[in-house]
Amino acid sequence: MGWIQIRGGTPLRGEVSIQGSKNAALPIMAASALVPGVTVLMNCPEISDVSCMCELLKCVGAKVSREGGRLVIDASRISQHRLPEEHVTRMRSSVILAGAMLGRCGEVFFQYPGGCVIGDRPIDLHLAALKKLGAVFTEDGGHLAARASRLEGARIVLDFPSVGATENAVLAAALAKGTTEIYRCAAEPEISALCDFLNGAGARIRGGGTAHITVEGVPRLHESQWRVEPDRIVAGTYLIGVLAAGGSARLLRAPARQLTEVLKVARRMGAEIAADREGISVERTGKLQSPGALETGVYPAIPTDLQSPLLVALCQAQGKSSLTERIFNGRLAVAEELNRMGAGIEVEGNCARMAGGSFLTGSSVTARELRGGAALVLAGLCAGGYSRVYNRRFIDRGYEDIVRDLKSLGADIGSET
């Protein structure tokens, strides 16, 4: 059980370069299974979720090699349509391989996916979209088998703008016969990235990043190269770290345009922010002020993935705040660990309320999921004395090396694996 130890109470100062995006890299890796040749990805984050997707691709017959952030996936031969249970149950994003495998092989066999414990995470929208395209599912215990001799373009209206279901529908439609219209799509930047990647490999997709995507199926995709964009959630985490712990930092390559709502909140709480094409500079020297009532939502609202980090800043701000979670119903569970550090968060349903002005004290706490784990590390930066965050492996699913990054911002932090 690896841990991260932090001696808190010192403002952050320095510069950090933001890694490639997890949520952009994973669906693009899945998309590489549609290409009967080589896909080269640059700036691919070195995180355990990417390793897990590499393993999944290898298991279906792709050759995968990785050198730092350069990932080469040769999917000339896909020999297997069974996704191994061990990897599928470890990572929810494995479900997006279903659409790609159906598109490539006309069949796929997989287990209901796993992932972070942040509430109910059904896959009904994914399955409904794939069924519309002609896939026929059979279920046996926790296993699902899907078949389609040739997927056919269809009109798909998602009940909710699910990121994963939008990606799955786009992936399955890319090689389908005819045109697919997808409505109520998620508009997260990672969807635009997926559509742009696929278009670069010969697909014909319009409207990526909007609520209506049109996919004209093509017979075949070709080899291509792609640079993964910087991770807006990692950038947001470190920005909130500076907001919460105080200090001044330069976040190189942080995508300011994808963080508009978070930057607004940070400014309301007392941070000075300058953003340009090279990144974001953030400084907070005065007292933290409450921004009032906040809520997460679909893009471009405050991302649910930054809800837990934000709690750390809100509980210390002057005045009452609240944060309502609108996407995942179990994501406020981290409040319990934060309260062990003195956060004073009251959770009622999907809303966290805090009176503000809390002083955090160093404690031993346990990460139960990725973003909640990162929030505990941020709390450790703010707390007086030493904190230890156990279960580092959850944080490593999405952060290349949170210890390295926070050290470069001057934090007194170390770890043991």
Ligand code: UD1
């Ligand atoms: C993706 C992101 C995750 C982010 C989330 C919301 C990746 C790899 N992960 O997750 O970091 O927090 O978007 O921005 O990109 N839902 C259903 N049925 C479905 C699918 C989803 O009810 O079939 C519900 C979920 O339970 C949740 C909501 O829809 O309440 C949003 O989920 P979704 O957008 O699908 O998130 P993910 O794609 O899993």
